[in-house]
Amino acid sequence: MHSLALNTPIARDLAWACFSPPLLHLTVPHPTFTLTPERQQWLKNLDKDPTPLLDFLGRRSEGRLGLYFEALWRFFLHADPLCELIAHNLPVRSLGRTLGEFDLIYFCRERNRFCHLELALKFYLGTEAADASSDQAWAAWVGPNSRDRLDLKLEKLLSKQSQLGLSLAGQDALAALGVKDALPEIRVAGRLYRHPDAACALPAEYNNDLSAQVWRHASGLSQLIASDPALSWHPLKRRQWLAPVGTQETLDPPLTGTEALRLPIQLVALRGGAEYARCFVVADTWPSATGVPD
Numbered sequence: 001m002h003s004l005a006l007n008t009p010i011a012r013d014l015a016w017a018c019f020s021p022p023l024l025h026l027t028v029p030h031p032t033f034t035l036t037p038e039r040q041q042w043l044k045n046l047d048k049d050p051t052p053l054l055d056f057l058g059r060r061s062e063g064r065l066g067l068y069f070e071a072l073w074r075f076f077l078h079a080d081p082l083c084e085l086i087a088h089n090l091p092v093r094s095l096g097r098t099l100g101e102f103d104l105i106y107f108c109r110e111r112n113r114f115c116h117l118e119l120a121l122k123f124y125l126g127t128e129a130a131d132a133s134s135d136q137a138w139a140a141w142v143g144p145n146s147r148d149r150l151d152l153k154l155e156k157l158l159s160k161q162s163q164l165g166l167s168l169a170g171q172d173a174l175a176a177l178g179v180k181d182a183l184p185e186i187r188v189a190g191r192l193y194r195h196p197d198a199a200c201a202l203p204a205e206y207n208n209d210l211s212a213q214v215w216r217h218a219s220g221l222s223q224l225i226a227s228d229p230a231l232s233w234h235p236l237k238r239r240q241w242l243a244p245v246g247t248q249e250t251l252d253p254p255l256t257g258t259e260a261l262r263l264p265i266q267l268v269a270l271r272g273g274a275e276y277a278r279c280f281v282v283a284d285t286w287p288s289a290t291g292v293p294d
Helices: 009-019 037-048 051-062 065-079 150-161 168-175 218-226
Strands: 083-094 097-108 113-126 183-194 213-217 232-235 265-271 274-282
Touching (some): 009 051, 009 065, 051 065, 065 083, 065 097, 083 168, 097 150, 113 150, 113 274, 183 274, 213 218, 218 274
Parallel strands (some): 183 213
Antiparallel strands (some): 232 265
16 A cells, blocks of 8 residues: 555545555556645544544445445545546436446546546455456456456446446536546456465456455365464454554454354454454355345
8 A cells, every 4th residue: 555654544544545556457547646745744634633534424434335435535536636526426317318427527637637537446256267368357256245246347347437428428417517528537446355275367457566365265264263373363344344454443353263253254364463464254155145245
C-alpha cells in the first residue's frame, strides 16, 4: 500500500481505497492520484479527527462494502482541491429504459479534463489451474458468492460500464451537466486468494506488486492454524476487509480451529502484532454454495 501510518480504521480505509496500487492493470486506465505532502497531511488530520468523514458517510459506513467503497471515493473527490465531484450514480436513460449509470463523474484540475470513473471492490478465490494468458484465466476466479466471477465482472466493466459515455444517451446525460469528452477510468480494488493445493495461475493482468493471499475450505482451517505457531489467526468483521489492519486495531480473539464459524469469513494472520497474511474460509460445499454478496 502506501507508507503512511494511520491509526483510525476509517482513515486507513480511505487511504487504501484511493491511494493503494490497483488490483489489476486493464486496458482502461485506472485513476492515479499521487499521495502528495498535502494529501498526506489531510489524511493525518482525518486520522486525528475523522468527524468530517464520518458525517459524510453517515449510515453508508455500516452498509454494503461496495457502497462504503464508493462513498470513500466520493468523499475524496468532494474534498480534494484538485478535483471537483460533478455527479455520482448518474442514470442514463433512452426511450424510457435505463441503460446504466455512471458511478462517478469528476473534473481533474491536474489533467484539466473530465473523467468518468467506474469502481469495483472484489474478493476472488482461485478455483482451478488455468493458463494466466488464456481467455479462461479470469473465469477461474470466483467470489464468496459463487455467482460472482472475475470474467463476468470485467466483461461488464470493460465492455459496458466504462463505455457508457460513448453512447448517444450517455453523451446526452453528460452534456446536460456541461461534461464532454470524459476519460473512462476503472478502479478495481480487493484481493485474490489461492488455495495452497491448487496451482491456479494469477491472471496476466494481476498487479504483481501485490501479494496473493490464501483460501481454505472450513475442513482445512485447523491445519492452517497449526501450520505456523508464530501466527495468530483472527476473524475479521466485514468492515475490516479493506485496508490492512493497524497495530492498534481491535480484533476478535484468535481462532483455535474448533470454533463454529459463520461462513464465508475472512481471517487475518498476525505476526508480532502486525498483519502478515489473510485467508478466506468458505464452506466445504463452496463453490456450489453461493455464500454472501460482496
